[in-house]
Structures are given as structure tokens and as C-alpha cells.
Amino acid sequence: MDKPYLGQSCLEQGYLARYLAQQILPEIGKIGQDKLMASKVLVVGCGGLAASALTYLTAAGVGELTLIDDDVVELGNLNRQILFTEADVGQNKAESAKLRLSQQNQHVKINAITQKFNLANGLSLVNCHDLVLDCSDAYSSKLAINYCCSLTRKPWVYASVLGWDGQAALLTLHNRHAPCYKCWQESAPHGLRNCEANGVLGAAVSTVGSHQAGLALQYLLGYLHNANCLWVFDLWAMEQKKFQLSKRHNCKFHSDKLENLPFCSYEELRLWDEYILLDIRSGDEWDIGHLPQARHVSPGILMEVEKYYKTTQNLVIYCNQNTLSQLVVENLRNLGYRAFVLDGGYQAYAHLAVRKLD
Ligand SMILES: [Zn+2]
Structure with missing residues (x-):
């Protein structure tokens, strides 16, 4: 027979005991712990940076973590990717990390996606999380994260490591005055050197990953005093420097003059010449169904919109409802295009759609 109920359930008591050491911090408390538990974080890349960042976010009780990585664990990763053991070699990194982290904290929901983060899958993923952690080692991934976060106005924590050196920054792109990655990193850093070819120290990666976790937790708790600063680490000299970042006025990801977005209906479109x-x-x-006369494009293709369309053409954008199309149209307008949102999106006109015949 179970013991009589004496107040808090065992689950609640376990919850309190687990987080007590951080919850007694005046900056966190019960309210802060609840904020962490209600937060959703997307982590791009599950290598060395993620090993320490994810471990501390999981330990701190962040409610939901989505891990995305298409890479598999190799023996040469193990000097810095300390979430993995020799038994994980050959396994997908996101799946292996999920397995390990799920054993660490039952309160945290962990999702694993075995794909490469890119512009095709990135927008909708970023849009349904509160914060993105860049634990990737590729310049192209950082550009894709920056683009998706600029478009959806989501904050992200950038990081990179090479040799004994590392960098990290919390970029609060939900604020229109905040700098983005391209504001200070106009071209590829380090001449595209990488850890495999140029070497990297595991302790340097872990230091930067822990710093990322700290910036992420501060943001999720509502503290922005360290936002939009570039932290530079030199593990050889054991030095750390902080630089304030600012928005570059000609960065194409920003505009101070955001107009009211123009909407149009499908009926109106039929009256337009072009x-x-x-x-x-x-x-x-x-594939299942789309509107007559529509062309299918990945939202990512719009990053290179000048290759495909002219600023004199009327571009009418639709998604399922209006969520992503508004972001894309706003971005296109910032770039000087005549862009419009199809009001109500596909769902408003699904009855007119060309459908796949099964
Ligand atoms: Zn920028």
C-alpha cells in the first residue's frame, strides 16, 4: 500500500531538490525556474560546443531542446565532443546526444532531427523556438541561422572555436536595432580554416560552449545585459575580452523604416496585369495541392532573390496562413522589392487549389 499523501508529490519534491542550488540564486528563483521550464531552444550542430552547452541547458531544466545534425560521430571527434563515447562512433550525433541527455534529466523534452540545418528546413524550425544556439562549425550554417533569425526576429547565440581561440555572442534580433552576424562578419572568418585541418583544443571548445549556455540562460531568464557583445577567448594566454557590437547601417538584413505590409486577395490578383x-x-x-499559376520556392531562395527576380516585378507570397509570408515580404520590401502577402494564405483559397490525384 502506498504511503499516505503528505503534501508535495515525489515528482514535485524531486523537481525542487534538483534545481534548489540554482533556484536560490536571487537572479533565478521560482519564477526564473518556471521560465526555463517553459522555454524551447533549437541547437544547430551537436559537436563540441553543443557537448557543454547542451549539458548545462539540460541540467538547468530548459523545457524543450531540439537538436539538429546530419553528421555521424567519428573517432577524431572525441577529443572535444565529450557527449559521445567510443560506442557512439558511426551513430548520428543528434540521436546519440538525445540518448545521452534524456538519461541526464527526465524533465527535459529532447527532439532529434537527423538533417543538416539549411534555409529549406530552417525558417519553420526557428520560428517555433524561443532561441537558437549555433553549435555548428560551418560558415554556411551560421549564415543560414542568421538569415532565418533575421527573418523570424528570433535571438541566437553565435559561437566558433579554432585552435586555442573562441568567440561567442548573443544577438537579439527580435530587436530591430540589434546587430546581426553579417553586421560585423562580412566575409568568411579564418579563411574557412576548420578544426580537422587546423587543430582545436577540447578545453577551448568547452569554455566557449559553457559561455554559450550562460548567455542562453540569461536570455531565457530575461536578462540582456550581455547581449550584442562579442566575447573573444584566448585559452593559450588565458585571456577574455568583450567588444560591443553595433548594427551596420548598410547591412541588408536590417531596415529602420518598416512599412505596413501590403496584403492582397486572390480575387484582386486576377485584375493585375502582371x-x-x-x-x-x-x-x-x-505536392499535395497548390494555387493555380503559383511557383514553388524555398523561402531560402529569397536570400539570393536578385538572381531570380527584378525589383520591378510584383511578387505575391503565400504560406499556409500568413505567418512566414509576412516575414518574407517584409524582408523583400527591405531589399527594395514590390512584394505582397496573399491574405489568408493557402488555407483561405485551398478550395481553388490544383490537387494531386491519388
Ligand atoms: Zn546585420
Whole structure:
């Protein structure tokens, strides 16, 4: 027979005991702990930076973590990717990290996606999380994160490590006055050197990953005093420096003059002489059904929009409802394009759609 109920359940008592040491910090408390538990963080890349960042976010009780990585564990990763053991070699990094972290804290929901983060899958993923952690080692991934976060106005924590050196920054892109990655990093850093070819110290990676976790937790708790600063670490000299970042006025990801977005209906479109109707939903959704005269594009293709469209063309964008299309149209308008949101999106006009015949 169970013991009589004496107040808090065992689960609640376990919850309190687990987080007591951080909850008694005046900057956290019960309210802060609840904020962490209600937070969703997307982690791009599950290598060395993620090993320490994820370990501390999981230990701190961040409610939901989504890990995305298409890479597999190699023996040469183990000097710095300390989430993995020799038994994980050959396994997908996101799946292996999920397995390890799930054993660490039952209160945290962990999702693993075995894909490479890119512009095609990135926008919708970023849009449904509160914060993104860049634990990738590729310049192209950082550009994709910056683009998706600029478009969806989500904050992200940038980081990179090479040799004994590392950098980290919390970029609060939900604030229109905040700098983005391209504001200070106009071209590829380090001449695209990488850890495999140029070497890296595990302790340097861990230091920067821990710093990322600290910046992430501060943001999730509502503290922004360390936002939009570049932290530079030199583990050889054992030095750490902080530089204030600012928005570059000609960075194409920003505009101070955001207009009210123009909407149009499908009926109105038929009265226009010329327009290009662009469907930015997923390929699967397009295959099931799409509007007549529409072209399917990945939202990511719009990053190189000048290759495909002229600023004199009327571009009408739709997604499922209006969420992503508004972000894309706002971005296109900042770039000087005549862009419009199809009001109500695909769902408003699904009855008119061209459908796949099964
Ligand atoms: Zn910028």
C-alpha cells in the first residue's frame, strides 16, 4: 500500500531538490525556474560546443531542446565532443546526444532531427523556438541561422572555436536595432580554416560552449545585459575580452523604416496585369495541392532573390496562413522589392487549389 499523501508529490519534491542550488540564486528563483521550464531552444550542430552547452541547458531544466545534425560521430571527434563515447562512433550525433541527455534529466523534452540545418528546413524550425544556439562549425550554417533569425526576429547565440581561440555572442534580433552576424562578419572568418585541418583544443571548445549556455540562460531568464557583445577567448594566454557590437547601417538584413505590409486577395490578383505568385510552403505541401499559376520556392531562395527576380516585378507570397509570408515580404520590401502577402494564405483559397490525384 502506498504511503499516505503528505503534501508535495515525489515528482514535485524531486523537481525542487534538483534545481534548489540554482533556484536560490536571487537572479533565478521560482519564477526564473518556471521560465526555463517553459522555454524551447533549437541547437544547430551537436559537436563540441553543443557537448557543454547542451549539458548545462539540460541540467538547468530548459523545457524543450531540439537538436539538429546530419553528421555521424567519428573517432577524431572525441577529443572535444565529450557527449559521445567510443560506442557512439558511426551513430548520428543528434540521436546519440538525445540518448545521452534524456538519461541526464527526465524533465527535459529532447527532439532529434537527423538533417543538416539549411534555409529549406530552417525558417519553420526557428520560428517555433524561443532561441537558437549555433553549435555548428560551418560558415554556411551560421549564415543560414542568421538569415532565418533575421527573418523570424528570433535571438541566437553565435559561437566558433579554432585552435586555442573562441568567440561567442548573443544577438537579439527580435530587436530591430540589434546587430546581426553579417553586421560585423562580412566575409568568411579564418579563411574557412576548420578544426580537422587546423587543430582545436577540447578545453577551448568547452569554455566557449559553457559561455554559450550562460548567455542562453540569461536570455531565457530575461536578462540582456550581455547581449550584442562579442566575447573573444584566448585559452593559450588565458585571456577574455568583450567588444560591443553595433548594427551596420548598410547591412541588408536590417531596415529602420518598416512599412505596413501590403496584403492582397486572390480575387484582386486576377485584375493585375502582371504578378508572380510564389508558394513558400514545404515541397510535400506543394505536392499535395497548390494555387493555380503559383511557383514553388524555398523561402531560402529569397536570400539570393536578385538572381531570380527584378525589383520591378510584383511578387505575391503565400504560406499556409500568413505567418512566414509576412516575414518574407517584409524582408523583400527591405531589399527594395514590390512584394505582397496573399491574405489568408493557402488555407483561405485551398478550395481553388490544383490537387494531386491519388
Ligand atoms: Zn546585420
